[in-house]
Amino acid sequence: MRNLLALNWKMNKTPSEARSWAAELTERYEEGNAELAVMAPAVTISTLAANLPAGVGLGAQDVSAYESGAYTGEISAGMLADLGVQYVVVGHSERRDYHGETDAVVAAKAKQAQANGVVPIVCVGEKLDVREKGEHVPFTLEQLSGSLEGVGTDVVIAYEPVWAIGTGKTATADDAEELAAAIRGALEQRYGKKAADIRILYGGSVKPDNIASICAKPNVNGALVGGASLKVADVLGMNDALKDA
Numbered sequence: 001m002r003n004l005l006a007l008n009w010k011m012n013k014t015p016s017e018a019r020s021w022a023a024e025l026t027e028r029y030e031e032g033n034a035e036l037a038v039m040a041p042a043v044t045i046s047t048l049a050a051n052l053p054a055g056v057g058l059g060a061q062d063v064s065a066y067e068s069g070a071y072t073g074e075i076s077a078g079m080l081a082d083l084g085v086q087y088v089v090v091g092h093s094e095r096r097d098y099h100g101e102t103d104a105v106v107a108a109k110a111k112q113a114q115a116n117g118v119v120p121i122v123c124v125g126e127k128l129d130v131r132e133k134g135e136h137v138p139f140t141l142e143q144l145s146g147s148l149e150g151v152g153t154d155v156v157i158a159y160e161p162v163w164a165i166g167t168g169k170t171a172t173a174d175d176a177e178e179l180a181a182a183i184r185g186a187l188e189q190r191y192g193k194k195a196a197d198i199r200i201l202y203g204g205s206v207k208p209d210n211i212a213s214i215c216a217k218p219n220v221n222g223a224l225v226g227g228a229s230l231k232v233a234d235v236l237g238m239n240d241a242l243k244d245a
């Protein structure tokens with residue numbers, strides 16, 4: 001399966017900065033083996049749609065759980081689709097933590113995305129205390145199960161252990177594979193043979209120098225990258241590192 005390198009800018013870059021980033025990428029980017037896609041702040045999506053190099057996909061970081069109507073401040077999946085958005089991150093740990101998103105809300109968002117032809121990237125992963133108790137596998141699988149309630153197979157899963165996000169502490173490639181394999185097993189139970197075609201990403205302090213070993217693992221099909229997505233040089237480094245993967 002082709003690796004997906006999903007770049008989560010989080011709340012960084014104005015539309016002008018996004019334009020400069022896209023211009024620099026266009027100048028230097030050579031399509032490699034990985035599929036590249038930018039998970040952009042909503043206000044930068046139109047700019048990126050007009051300025052990203054061919055072959056680089058477009059994503060959003062959140063979507064409403066509702067179709068349309070009186071939900072002030074929300075952005076619907078239909079609006080994202082109309083801008084050419086292919087992916088949307090749902091259930092990122094920062095949204096679960098700071099915005100109280102439950103598994104049920106995450107599943108509702110994923111379903112809205114799919115109903116509009118946008119592929120949800122459903123995020124799951126444990127905090128440090130859960131890992132220290134050795135409960136990271138059952139915890140993550142339960143979160144996954146709730147977050148996929150009623151969600152179809154056109155989905156990407158991102159395993160992001162919260163303790164590895166923005167901390168410089170990367171899970172080892174073996175840690176990533178342990179969870180990716182467990183997630184694959186849960187997907188098989190839910191979706192049968194189609195589970196083999198679902199990408200499972202790892203996220204948490206991924207950089208040019210560790211991405212290849214993590215993505216070389218059999219059940220890891222790419223990465224969801226925060227900090228290292230902001231500089232074009234790092235993105236090119238990760239893209240290159242995946243050339244032979």
Ligand SMILES: O=C(CO)COP(=O)(O)O
Nearest residue numbers: 008165166204205226227
């Ligand atoms: O949360 C992440 C991507 O969604 C990971 O962030 P960092 O790559 O900055 O650790």
